Amino acid sequence: MPQGDKSAYTDKQKRQAQHIEESYEKKGVSEDEAEKRAWATVNKHDGGGKKSGSGKKS
Secondary structure (H helix, E strand, O other), X not given: OOOOOXXXXXXXXXXXXXXXXXHHHHOOOOHHHHHHHHHHHHHHHHOOOOOOXXXXXX
């Protein structure tokens, strides 16, 4: 997956990032910086894109 590709994220994660980005823009942060901060926040909370499996290793 190339850097910056958002296809591995769920629709919910994409909506969260959009909402966060809009909040930053209202505070006067540039569009590019707002997008970077929004995705960094989503990654911090969810650990990145979609996860498969239960998380248990056999």
